[in-house]
Amino acid sequence: MDVPNRRVDVPGGTGRAVRVRAGERIRVIDVEGGQVGDVFAFASDGEHHSAAHTRTHTRRLFPAVGEQFLTDRRRPILTLVSDTSPGEHDMLVAACDPARYALLGAPEHRSCAANLREALAAVGHPHSGPTPQPINVFMRIPVGADGSLTWLPALSAAGDAITFRAELDAVVVVSSCPMDIVGINRGAPSPLVVEVFA
Amino acid sequence: MDVPNRRVDVPGGTGRAVRVRAGERIRVIDVEGGQVGDVFAFASDGEHHSAAHTRTHTRRLFPAVGEQFLTDRRRPILTLVSDTSPGEHDMLVAACDPARYALLGAPEHRSCAANLREALAAVGHPHSGPTPQPINVFMRIPVGADGSLTWLPALSAAGDAITFRAELDAVVVVSSCPMDIVGINRGAPSPLVVEVFA
Numbered sequence: 001m002d003v004p005n006r007r008v009d010v011p012g013g014t015g016r017a018v019r020v021r022a023g024e025r026i027r028v029i030d031v032e033g034g035q036v037g038d039v040f041a042f043a044s045d046g047e048h049h050s051a052a053h054t055r056t057h058t059r060r061l062f063p064a065v066g067e068q069f070l071t072d073r074r075r076p077i078l079t080l081v082s083d084t085s086p087g088e089h090d091m092l093v094a095a096c097d098p099a100r101y102a103l104l105g106a107p108e109h110r111s112c113a114a115n116l117r118e119a120l121a122a123v124g125h126p127h128s129g130p131t132p133q134p135i136n137v138f139m140r141i142p143v144g145a146d147g148s149l150t151w152l153p154a155l156s157a158a159g160d161a162i163t164f165r166a167e168l169d170a171v172v173v174v175s176s177c178p179m180d181i182v183g184i185n186r187g188a189p190s191p192l193v194v195e196v197f198a
Numbered sequence: 199m200d201v202p203n204r205r206v207d208v209p210g211g212t213g214r215a216v217r218v219r220a221g222e223r224i225r226v227i228d229v230e231g232g233q234v235g236d237v238f239a240f241a242s243d244g245e246h247h248s249a250a251h252t253r254t255h256t257r258r259l260f261p262a263v264g265e266q267f268l269t270d271r272r273r274p275i276l277t278l279v280s281d282t283s284p285g286e287h288d289m290l291v292a293a294c295d296p297a298r299y300a301l302l303g304a305p306e307h308r309s310c311a312a313n314l315r316e317a318l319a320a321v322g323h324p325h326s327g328p329t330p331q332p333i334n335v336f337m338r339i340p341v342g343a344d345g346s347l348t349w350l351p352a353l354s355a356a357g358d359a360i361t362f363r364a365e366l367d368a369v370v371v372v373s374s375c376p377m378d379i380v381g382i383n384r385g386a387p388s389p390l391v392v393e394v395f396a
Binding site: 046050051052053055056059060061062072073074075092093099100103130131132133145146147148149150 | 244246248249250251253254257258259260270271272273290291292295297298301327328329330331341343345346347348349
C-alpha cells in the first residue's frame, strides 16, 4: 500500500489547495460518503484545467480511467488514474457561487467559487479570472437522451476515492461542496481528504 | 417580415462582432448551409456568456427555444427566440484555437479563438481572458448513452437561421468556423450573415 507524503484535511463545506509536481498522484477521498468535491487544477500563468478542451480531446463528457484532463492551452494537466467510487462524476455544471445562492435565497452561503479563491490565496497562487468549470467528483448529473440534466445525490460510499496523476507542476484545489439546498450531497457538507503520493 | 436595422456579412472562416442593446434580436443565418458558427456574448467588465452556468439554469445541455443563456454572473444575456434549422447546436466543445490546429498538424491555421480576439478588438471591446466556451450554432455533436461525443457534419440547409434576443447590452461575436480538417462543416468554410432587429 502506498504511503502518502502529504495529507490535507478538507473540512466539510471548505476548500484547500495543494501544490504538486508533475508525476505526483493526488487522491481525493470521500470520508463519510455522499459528498461532492469540486476539483480545480492550475498551472502557471493562469493556465488551468478546461472542461471544454478536455471533452474535445477525450471525445467524452468525462474522462475514463487512463484518460487525461487538458488545460485551456490543450496540454495534459491531470490523468485519471483510478477510481473506487461508482464512477459517476460531473464536468458540465458550474461551481456554486454567491450568485447561485442568491437565486436560491441564501446570499451569504459558502460556495465552491469562494472556497477556490480562498484556497488559492492561502498558497500564494491568487486567481482573478472567471471560475473555471470544475471537475465535480462524485457528483451525479445524468444526461437524458433529450439532453436534460438531473441533479441527484452522490452515490459514493465512505472511503471511496478518485486518484489523478499530475502531468504538469500544478496547484490542485479541492472544495467540499457546501450545497445543502439542492440535494446533491447527502445531508450536511462532510469532509474530504487529499493525499499526495510520489 | 421584419426588416433588420443592421446586417453584417461574416466571410467564411472569419469572425465579426456586433454591438446590440437589450431587447434587440440577433439572427445568425447559414447562407450556403452546413456551416458551424461559434457565437460569443460579452457584457461589460468581462462578464460573458457561460455554458456551465447556462446548463445549471436550464437543466439541459443546450437551451430550448424560449430558454435563456446566462453569464458567469448568472444573469440572462441571450434568449433563444427561434430556430429554423434542424435544431442541433453544441455547447460542449471548445472553440478551435492555434493549439488545436498545431495538434492537427496545421499550426498557422485560422481559428475561432483568434477570430474572437480580432472581432472584439475591431469594435473596441478587447478581451484578454480565457476563450469562453462558445455557443456552437448548427454544430452537430451527439452525446451517446455512454457519454461519448461524435463530431458530425452540420445539417443546416442554405438560409437556415437561429435567432437570439439580447437581455443585456452586449457585444455578440459570430465566427464562421474555419475548421476544414475535422469534418464538422460541409466542405470549405462558407459565409454567415448576422442581422439585428429592433
